[in-house]
Amino acid sequence: xxAPDGADEKDEKMLEIKNLQVKLEDEDKQILKGVxxxxxxxxxxxxxxxxxxxxxxxxxxxxxKDGYEVTGGxxxxxxxxxxxxxxEERAAAGxxxxxxxxxxxxxxxxxxxxxxxxxxxRKARGEDEMSATDFLKFVREKAKxxxxxxxxxxxxxxxxxxxxEKKRNEILQMAVLQPRMCxxxxxxxxxxxxxxxxxxxxxNALRDAGRGFLVITHYQRLLDHIKPDVVHIMADGRIIxxxxxxxxxxxxQNGYADLLAEAE
Amino acid sequence: MAARAGLIEQKQGATSARLxxxxxxxxxxxxxxxxxxxxxxxxxxxxxxxxDEYWKFTKPTGLVVADVTPAAVFTGDEVQVFDSVDRVKLVxxxxxxxxxxxxxxxxxxxKIERLAEATSDIHWAQGLYGTLEANGQDPVARPLAALNTAxxxxxxxxxxxxxxxxxxxxxYRHESExxxxxxxxxxxxxxxxxxxVLENGPAAARxxxxxxxxxxxxxxxxxxxxxxxxxxxQAATHIFARLGTESTxxxxxxxxxxxxxxxxxxxxxxxxxxVAHVAGACVGDGDFHHDDTIFITHDAVNCESRQVFKKxxxxxxxxxxxxxxxxxxxAQKTDGYQISQSLLLDxxxxxxxxxxxxxxADDVACSHGSTSGAIDEDALFYLRSRGVPEGRATDLxxxxxxxxxxxxxxxxxLSDEILxxxxxxxxxxxx
Ligand SMILES: Nc1ncnc2c1ncn2[C@@H]1O[C@H](COP(=O)(O)OP(=O)(O)O)[C@@H](O)[C@H]1O
Ligand SMILES: [Mg+2]
Numbered sequence: 001x002x003a004p005d006g007a008d009e010k011d012e013k014m015l016e017i018k019n020l021q022v023k024l025e026d027e028d029k030q031i032l033k034g035v036x037x038x039x040x041x042x043x044x045x046x047x048x049x050x051x052x053x054x055x056x057x058x059x060x061x062x063x064x065k066d067g068y069e070v071t072g073g074x075x076x077x078x079x080x081x082x083x084x085x086x087x088e089e090r091a092a093a094g095x096x097x098x099x100x101x102x103x104x105x106x107x108x109x110x111x112x113x114x115x116x117x118x119x120x121x122r123k124a125r126g127e128d129e130m131s132a133t134d135f136l137k138f139v140r141e142k143a144k145x146x147x148x149x150x151x152x153x154x155x156x157x158x159x160x161x162x163x164x165e166k167k168r169n170e171i172l173q174m175a176v177l178q179p180r181m182c183x184x185x186x187x188x189x190x191x192x193x194x195x196x197x198x199x200x201x202x203x204n205a206l207r208d209a210g211r212g213f214l215v216i217t218h219y220q221r222l223l224d225h226i227k228p229d230v231v232h233i234m235a236d237g238r239i240i241x242x243x244x245x246x247x248x249x250x251x252x253q254n255g256y257a258d259l260l261a262e263a264e
Numbered sequence: 265m266a267a268r269a270g271l272i273e274q275k276q277g278a279t280s281a282r283l284x285x286x287x288x289x290x291x292x293x294x295x296x297x298x299x300x301x302x303x304x305x306x307x308x309x310x311x312x313x314x315x316d317e318y319w320k321f322t323k324p325t326g327l328v329v330a331d332v333t334p335a336a337v338f339t340g341d342e343v344q345v346f347d348s349v350d351r352v353k354l355v356x357x358x359x360x361x362x363x364x365x366x367x368x369x370x371x372x373x374x375k376i377e378r379l380a381e382a383t384s385d386i387h388w389a390q391g392l393y394g395t396l397e398a399n400g401q402d403p404v405a406r407p408l409a410a411l412n413t414a415x416x417x418x419x420x421x422x423x424x425x426x427x428x429x430x431x432x433x434x435x436y437r438h439e440s441e442x443x444x445x446x447x448x449x450x451x452x453x454x455x456x457x458x459x460x461v462l463e464n465g466p467a468a469a470r471x472x473x474x475x476x477x478x479x480x481x482x483x484x485x486x487x488x489x490x491x492x493x494x495x496x497x498q499a500a501t502h503i504f505a506r507l508g509t510e511s512t513x514x515x516x517x518x519x520x521x522x523x524x525x526x527x528x529x530x531x532x533x534x535x536x537x538x539v540a541h542v543a544g545a546c547v548g549d550g551d552f553h554h555d556d557t558i559f560i561t562h563d564a565v566n567c568e569s570r571q572v573f574k575k576x577x578x579x580x581x582x583x584x585x586x587x588x589x590x591x592x593x594x595a596q597k598t599d600g601y602q603i604s605q606s607l608l609l610d611x612x613x614x615x616x617x618x619x620x621x622x623x624x625a626d627d628v629a630c631s632h633g634s635t636s637g638a639i640d641e642d643a644l645f646y647l648r649s650r651g652v653p654e655g656r657a658t659d660l661x662x663x664x665x666x667x668x669x670x671x672x673x674x675x676x677x678l679s680d681e682i683l684x685x686x687x688x689x690x691x692x693x694x695x
Contacts, residue, residue: 063649066641091651103646107664116660117650124651156664157646173650 014212015039015062015181019073022054022061031057033237034073037214039181044213046223048248049234050256055216056100058234059185063097064090077181091117092124094180098170098187100216105157110169113157114139114176121177142175146202163190171202182206183214188222200225220252233259275310278328282311282411285330289414294387295379298394302413305398309407318404321584321616322555326524327408327470327500332444335469335496335523345464345490345685349677351433352376354420358438358468359445361418365435373426374459379419379448389421389450396476396504400530404559409502409528412474416448419474424457424483431460436467438494443468449475453483455508460675463489466522471499481508481535487515488678490685491525495551498524509535509564516673518682519546519554520689526555533560533567533595543572543672545682547662547689548581548613555584556604562595562628571602574669576662577613588620591628598623600630607665608638609658659690 015038022032031054039045047055061068062075064087075082077093085093105113119129130138143153146168158166167187174182184203188196203213203226215226223231223245231247232239235256240263241247251259283306289299312324326333354376355365361378369376382389394413400406422432434449445468453459457480467473479485491499499522505513519525531540546554560569575583585604606615617634639661647657666686673679 065645065649086654087645087648088651088653088657091649097649099646099649103640103642105640105643105646105661105664107667108660112660113647113650116652116656117647120653120656121651124653177650 012041013038014041015075015077015214017062017073017075020058020061020075021070021072022057022068023071025067025069030071031068031237032061035234035237035239037232037239039212039214041180041212042209043229044207044215044226045230045232046215046217046228046248047232047234048217048251051218053234054237055234056185059097059183059214059216062090062183063087063095088120089124091177091179092121096174096177096179096182098167098174098182098184100185100189102158102166102170104159106159108157110155110157111139111153114173117173118176139176143172145205146172146175146198148172164192164195167191167199168195168202171199175202175206178206180210181212181214183216185216186218187215188217188219196222196225220248223248235260235263271313271315272310275313278313279306279311281330282328283307286415293383294385294390295393299414301398302394302410305401305410306407306414309401309405309410311407311411318557318586321586321618322526322553326498327472327526332442332470333498334441335438335494335498336441337438338466338494346433346462346678346681348681349431349433349462351431351462353433353435355435355437356418356445356447356467358440358443359417359447359471362437371432372429373424373457374428374432375423375425376432377421379416379421379450382421387421388423388452392450392452392476392478393448396478396506397474397502399506399532400502400504400559406502406528406530408472408500409474409504412446412448412472412502416446416474419448419450422449422451422459422461424451424453424459426454427458428460431462433462433464436463436465436471438466438468438497441469444470446472448473451475451477451485453477453479453485453511455480456482458484460486460488462678463487464491466492466494466497467499469497471497471501473499473501475501475503477503477505477513479505479507479511479513482510483508484512485514486674488673488675488682489515489517490682491517491519491522493521493689495521496523498522500526501528503529505529505531505540507531507533507535507538507540510537511535512538513540514672514674515542516670516682517544518670518686519544520686521549521552522554523551524553526557528557529559531560531569533562533564533569536565537567538564539568541570541572541672543669544574545666545669545686546575546583547666547686548575548577548583550579550581552577552581553584554582556587557584558587560589560600562589562591562598562600564595566597567595568599569601570672571604572669572672573604574666575606575615576609576666577606577615578609580612582613583615585615585617585619585634587618587632588622589630589632591623591625591630593624595625596627598625598628598630600628602632604634605665606636607662608636609662659687662690663687
């Protein structure tokens with residue numbers, strides 16, 4: 001019998017968000033008002049939009065943060081209902097969020113954190129734990145590419161890290177965990193030109209046919225380094241326009257005003 | 265007036281019931297005078313009562329009543345602590361010395377005897393037994409310690425003349441559900457001597473223990489203790505330490521489980537440039553009450569004292585911290601630090617803290633802080649978003665919280681032992 005030839009060619013839908021509506025749990029404030037978005041394997045989608053449009057909320061809701069209530073719609077990863085899973089299950093299923101504001105965890109060493117995360121995900125997937133020496137070697141290699149030194153690996157997670165170091169640490173986690181679906185929430189904010197280059201190279205190194213990206217950014221700048229396949233504009237809890245990379249340039253030149261007016 | 269008279273009557277009633285159950289104090293040997301004086305103190309003070317100011321947060325009844333409340337012996341397989349440490353082991357089972365289970369107490373730089381066997385009429389410990397305890401009765405009465413001096417059945421007398429070759433490890437096993445043990449240790453460090461004392465084990469259904477430590481000039485005393493792990497055991501312990509010039513005292517206690525624990529530590533810095541650190545970490549779950557009561561007196565110039573206490577409480581557990589720094593007139597250049605923190609894993613648990621500073625010198629730097637908080641939700645989500653399950657993530661944060669107190673242990677091998685033990689305990693609980 002065999003699979004029909006066409007099956008391999010059609011884009012494999014990875015993250016599918018349909019009419020997603022979200023409000024704050026303990027406040028009557030609707031933040032997402034019906035978001036539709038599909039990211040295919042191998043593709044990089046960008047979301048741009050003014051401050052307060054709901055970009056971070058979308059990334060938090062997808063990764064399972066408490067405090068939000070889904071009032072309608074759905075979100076699936078490889079066909080599985082994301083919204084029904086615990087945060088850790090989503091991670092084990094291959095979802096990763098690079099935080100806009102990475103969290104400091106005093107007392108937990110970065111390396112311990114990474115090893116605990118990798119082994120927890122492996123366990124959840126029924127895989128063997130990585131040996132300590134293999135793991136160390138693996139992490140050091142990835143860290144070197146991101147110019148993260150041994151000291152940063154030893155220090156408590158994000159404690160006393162500069163803004164740029166925190167963002168590089170997010171990308172390190174992504175490189176080590178090798179998720180299938182990566183969401184980057186304003187990873188470019190607070191980065192100087194060199195750090196931006198490092199981070200972008202880190203992301204580009206992970207681009208491959210089996211992996212999807214959702215890159216949230218304020219600026220075109222990052223998209224010069226990480227070339228998106230699709231660009232979405234988000235405003236007031238909705239995707240108001242979707243287009244190719246040229247859409248990002250348009251925003252860069254004219255701002256959001258025209259697009260917002262157009263959407264009215 | 266009537267209420268007060270009623271209270272005194274209640275106290276007297278409870279005190280005589282307890283004293284009757286213990287019978288007369290031993291009237292022979294070199295401790296006889298100290299025992300008799302201690303008994304007089306108990307009678308005069310009365311045993312602690314729930315209405316005593318010093319027992320405001322901790323109900324003393326179980327520690328005071330004549331009949332010990334039975335405590336089941338923990339049967340799960342216990343994580344042994346200090347196993348990797350080369351040490352001289354002295355084992356007490358329900359307060360009774362177990363020679364067969366103990367090591368030969370010969371140790372270079374140290375002389376070790378048992379209180380019960382030190383029967384001569386003259387002894388080096390004579391000037392110390394009950395003396396530091398008696399000094400520590402002012403300005404606050406500590407009747408359970410006086411009771412201990414009067415009735416201790418055994419204990420160790422350790423005289424460090426030089427640098428001890430390895431730690432002395434006191435192991436307290438609990439086998440009888442109704443054991444009521446009273447042990448009293450006296451430790452004397454000569455000038456420049458160095459000694460580490462380790463203590464671990466649940467000891468008895470009810471345990472009353474006093475440790476008097478006299479630290480001469482330039483000597484260093486280290487103490488690491490792991491109290492656990494029987495759920496129902498009760499304990500009242502006291503450490504009385506006197507520090508000479510340029511001497512060091514460092515004590516750390518880990519407590520996991522136990523229905524009732526009151527650990528008092530009374531320290532007097534009597535020589536210039538001395539250093540005293542007391543730290544504790546405790547993990548309480550459910551029917552658990554843990555009280556750290558610390559009293560540090562600065563009575564010399566340029567001394568440093570440090571108190572670091574951390575408590576993790578869940579399922580209705582209670583933690584208490586009463587910590588005082590008293591800086592006497594003339595104790596200039598005192599550096600006093602005190603922090604007590606609790607991590608409440610649910611709304612049923614509580615932490616009661618009473619930090620106190622009393623300062624009669626003008627050139628001092630003293631600070632204290634006390635906090636009580638829930639687990640950091642952002643950190644928890646961050647960990648979970650990386651695939652770490654909630655239970656494990658909570659444990660990691662708990663361990664991180666406690667680590668700050670555990671790091672107070674100077675010896676890295678010992679601090680690793682303790683951290684490992686905490687981790688294993690957390691792990692097992694989650695089982
Ligand atoms: N936890 C919260 N409490 C109150 N308001 C919130 C919370 N999270 C988001 N919001 C509000 O929701 C809107 C969208 O925020 P956010 O998702 O952070 O936007 P963006 O990332 O696009 O800047 C904003 O108006 C913000 O103030
Ligand atoms: Mg945002």
